[in-house]
Amino acid sequence: MARKRARVGRAGTSGDAGKDVAIQTHRLTKAYGELVAVDNLNLTVRAGEVFGLLGPNGAGKTTTILMLLGLSEPTSGRAEVVGFDPTREPLEVKRRVGYLPDDVGFYGGLSGRQNLRYTAALNGIGRTAADERIGELLEQVGLAKSADRPVEEYSRGMRQRLGLADALVKDPSIVILDEPTASIDPAGVTDVLGIIEGLARDHGVTVLLSSHLLHQVHQICDRVAIFNRGRILAQGKMADLAESLAGDQLELEVGLDGPADQVEAALRSVTGVVKVSRDPHDAHLWRVTGPQSIRNHIASDLAARGMGVRQLRRVGDELDEIYLRYFERDEGGRGNAA
Amino acid sequence: MATLPDAVAVDRPLPGRPPRWGWRVVAAKEFGDGILSVRLFILILVLGLPAILAIHSTAAFVGNNAQSLTGVPGLFVAMFAHQDPNSQVPSFVEMVALLGPLLGIAFGFDAINGERSDRTLPRLIAQPIHRDAVIIGKFVSGLALMGLVLGSVTLLASGIAFVSLGVTVGPDEVARLAAWFVVAVAYLGFWLAFAMLCSVVVRRAATSALAAIALWIVLTLFAALLVGIVANFLSPVPATATTDQQIANAELSAQLQRVSPGTLYAEASQYLLDPTVQSVDIATLVAQESNSRAFPTSVLGLDQSLLLAWPQVVALIALSVGCFGLAYVSFMRQEVRA
Numbered sequence: 238m239a240r241k242r243a244r245v246g247r248a249g250t251s252g253d254a255g256k257d258v259a260i261q262t263h264r265l266t267k268a269y270g271e272l273v274a275v276d277n278l279n280l281t282v283r284a285g286e287v288f289g290l291l292g293p294n295g296a297g298k299t300t301t302i303l304m305l306l307g308l309s310e311p312t313s314g315r316a317e318v319v320g321f322d323p324t325r326e327p328l329e330v331k332r333r334v335g336y337l338p339d340d341v342g343f344y345g346g347l348s349g350r351q352n353l354r355y356t357a358a359l360n361g362i363g364r365t366a367a368d369e370r371i372g373e374l375l376e377q378v379g380l381a382k383s384a385d386r387p388v389e390e391y392s393r394g395m396r397q398r399l400g401l402a403d404a405l406v407k408d409p410s411i412v413i414l415d416e417p418t419a420s421i422d423p424a425g426v427t428d429v430l431g432i433i434e435g436l437a438r439d440h441g442v443t444v445l446l447s448s449h450l451l452h453q454v455h456q457i458c459d460r461v462a463i464f465n466r467g468r469i470l471a472q473g474k475m476a477d478l479a480e481s482l483a484g485d486q487l488e489l490e491v492g493l494d495g496p497a498d499q500v501e502a503a504l505r506s507v508t509g510v511v512k513v514s515r516d517p518h519d520a521h522l523w524r525v526t527g528p529q530s531i532r533n534h535i536a537s538d539l540a541a542r543g544m545g546v547r548q549l550r551r552v553g554d555e556l557d558e559i560y561l562r563y564f565e566r567d568e569g570g571r572g573n574a575a
Numbered sequence: 576m577a578t579l580p581d582a583v584a585v586d587r588p589l590p591g592r593p594p595r596w597g598w599r600v601v602a603a604k605e606f607g608d609g610i611l612s613v614r615l616f617i618l619i620l621v622l623g624l625p626a627i628l629a630i631h632s633t634a635a636f637v638g639n640n641a642q643s644l645t646g647v648p649g650l651f652v653a654m655f656a657h658q659d660p661n662s663q664v665p666s667f668v669e670m671v672a673l674l675g676p677l678l679g680i681a682f683g684f685d686a687i688n689g690e691r692s693d694r695t696l697p698r699l700i701a702q703p704i705h706r707d708a709v710i711i712g713k714f715v716s717g718l719a720l721m722g723l724v725l726g727s728v729t730l731l732a733s734g735i736a737f738v739s740l741g742v743t744v745g746p747d748e749v750a751r752l753a754a755w756f757v758v759a760v761a762y763l764g765f766w767l768a769f770a771m772l773c774s775v776v777v778r779r780a781a782t783s784a785l786a787a788i789a790l791w792i793v794l795t796l797f798a799a800l801l802v803g804i805v806a807n808f809l810s811p812v813p814a815t816a817t818t819d820q821q822i823a824n825a826e827l828s829a830q831l832q833r834v835s836p837g838t839l840y841a842e843a844s845q846y847l848l849d850p851t852v853q854s855v856d857i858a859t860l861v862a863q864e865s866n867s868r869a870f871p872t873s874v875l876g877l878d879q880s881l882l883l884a885w886p887q888v889v890a891l892i893a894l895s896v897g898c899f900g901l902a903y904v905s906f907m908r909q910e911v912r913a
Binding site for chain 1: 589703
């Protein structure tokens with residue numbers, strides 16, 4: 238329901254810092270000397286949505302997050318988180334935002350529960366209220382049984398779940414999760430993603446998460462921003478991004494048996510096809526480019542020639558390909574500029 | 576799905592008010608960790624055994640010379656300041672001067688880089704406390720833990736001194752010991768601050784400990800040697816030197832030695848623990864020696880001793896505060912992810 242509302246909210250014009258905007262940045266920039274880690278970033282995250290900041294390592298995701306929390310000062314530009322400027326009022330922001338750092342660490346000698354108690358104390362939550370909340374959270378992340386064991390005995394996945402509980406101790410309006418699924422096993426990933434999704438759906442918490450693993454997090458993200466070298470390459474719903482990339486050109490992967498020259502000739506003869514190339518790794522795979530209409534023509538035209546299509550797949554459909562093509566485009570843009 | 580218009584609030588009620596003095600929460604947690612640590616236990620042994628050996632040695636000397644020492648003013652506190660002249664065992668005060676730095680180093684060398692290598696620092700400063708709360712809290716808890724170790728060792732030594740003296744101890748002497756204790760904690764505070772500075776600047780805890788230990792050894796073993804060389808260069812003592820030249824040289828080296836917190840501590844301790852000490856200045860002592868009749872031994876009150884020790888006490892506190900200031904500033908200027 239929360240997510241429903243977030244989508245409705247998107248109808249408003251971008252830039253109005255309305256009531257349902259949780260995070261907004263305006264030309265946010267961070268430079269370390271020559272290196273520009275975040276470059277004129279404009280980002281809007283609406284209340285109640287799950288927003289994915291996707292990009293490879295070193296894209297500037299963590300730097301952005303640190304600026305949103307007031308832990309790092311922007312070189313220029315500004316940010317607004319829950320209506321507060323993190324640079325000027327970091328404490329107000331940090332009261333309201335739960336943060337799960339990349340590769341989260343805990344005090345190994347203390348138990349999970351004791352670690353969370355410390356966080357609660359730092360947030361000024363009274364002992365009884367804190368213990369009650371911590372108990373619930375540990376239950377929610379499935380650590381109730383291990384809560385009183387020292388954290389140094391925890392597995393990676395358990396630490397990550399404890400990190401989620403830790404980010405939630407302050408009952409935040411927003412949680413910012415930096416690489417929540419990195420370096421944990423697949424079962425752990427499913428657990429963690431389930432918890433995050435539940436936060437947005439059942440508790441109305443706004444979630445901003447960063448990840449370099451697109452295929453892991455895309456199902457739970459309402460919207461994503463694809464991020465590379467400090468700049469946003471694309472922003473929007475996953476499906477829209479795939480659509481806009483493809484444009485009117487369609488690239489298909491076709492599996493066909495037979496002598497290479499005959500197959501190539503047959504593919505070229507299909508109505509509308511503009512480009513045919515052979516897969517460098519698999520001799521029976523071909524790549525065919527043309528307008529959207531080729532999808533309909535290809536099977537029938539080949540069948541007319543007595544050739545059976547073994548496999549037909551739209552290339553742009555694979556998430557990681559969408560992702561890679563954005564980066565290729567980015568590289569290309571840079572190359573031309575230089 | 577029914578629409579829930581107000582399910583998503585950008586801001587929501589906060590469960591607690593952030594602690595007004597965040598450093599207290601940090602200090603309480605650090606103190607709690609420290610009090611149960613193996614580290615504390617080892618330090619009590621490392622400082623306690625030699626210190627008790629020292630006081631025991633002095634007490635034995637006092638016992639053997641009970642008759643000649645009867646009526647010596649402030650004998651109880653003097654037992655802390657003086658060693659048995661026939662033995663190699665240093666006095667209690669000297670033992671603290673030698674081993675005290677180890678306490679400061681042990682409680683400070685991994686204060687900040689430990690949080691970094693445990694990856695708890697980002698999580699910690701993402702809580703609604705000011706960043707300096709971390710370093711202030713750790714410094715205060717370190718001082719408290721060192722005070723605890725030194726206090727318990729001093730009380731134990733006092734017990735031994737009581738028993739061997741078999742006389743009542745006046746409030747003046749207790750006050751002197753208390754004043755000395757404050758000075759000693761300031762001395763240990765310098766080493767704590769220096770070790771914390773290392774922990775901020777140096778990434779690895781082991782390297783940081785090594786850096787702090789290096790300064791400790793240089794100041795303990797080589798300071799006198801270096802000071803002598805510098806003093807001889809600036810104020811040479813030729814073979815035909817007059818007494819004035821020799822005194823000038825000795826005074827210069829005494830001044831140079833006061834750069835070391837150990838010297839300041841030792842001089843302040845002499846004033847505070849021996850009511851007959853009126854000067855540690857070379858020229859005065861030489862004059863005193865040559866006309867002992869002109870300077871009859873008089874017994875000073877604590878206020879007068881404090882007045883004499885004041886420059887050393889102030890300089891010692893200034894050194895400690897200055898060193899902590901350096902650690903503070905470099906910590907505040909560091910990037911979270913540095």
